[in-house]
Amino acid sequence: MSNKHGDFIWYELLTSDADDAQDFYGQLLGWDFADSGQADKDYREISMKGNGVGGVMPMTPEMTGNGAQPCWLGYITVEDVDRMAEAISSAGGSVHMQPQDIDGVGRFALVADPQGAPFYVMKPIPPADKPDATSLAFAATEPTIGHCAWNELATSDTAAALNFYHDLFGWEKDGEMDMGPMGTYNFLRHDFMIGAMMDKPDAMPVSAWTYYFRVADIDEAVKTIIAKGGQIRLEPDEIPGxxxxxxxxxxQGAAFALVGARK
Incomplete structure (x- = not known):
């Protein structure tokens, strides 16, 4: 694929109820869902107007037994999954799922940064008929409804996290914004602006990534979230622009975020 090392290429929901999650996000974001065709698991692919955005995977009893909870996880493309897993461990991170292959899809590993925030690294296999196919899951160049618009890390050690992701993925800090008592909001660039890092609030138990998906109408999104059984943690707040x-x-309790216009 033409995505380069360090790009976000996929977003995955681990959930305790895939059917309910599919109904919730389908109504909220207009996503379509299709079975991935993997014989050994229920994995549902998410698309928006034909473009792949991510997947939904029901948690297994083994996952829940090991403490897994519903959450969203991002995939970062890398040139070599095995080498990257070793580099992450050497840099103080951890490998929760060793590198492995998915036939026809690619090689991946579930890892965490030194502060404990989990994510995937992956070397995808491009379709045979589209060797230069590009993931548009993260809308890097223009606002796109139903796609991820922003990747935000809240971490217990922002300075260390900035160094970690810079050294392993080539991300650069590109400006900052003073948020008062909440500290500094550090913008991240990887050719394009991809997101930001900030200090983890004391009330947040662990370091974690939050992924912002774009909607056409933020107030309609609030109504849908409440009507479908979700909860608003932070009411719509105006941002620069x-x-x-x-x-x-x-x-099911998986945290996510939205961005969009007010009409």
């Missing part, structure tokens, strides 16, 4: 953001949890 005139759009609004909100933070929420879905009916």
């Amino acid at each position: 005139g759009e609004f953001q909100l933070n929420a949890v879905d009916p």
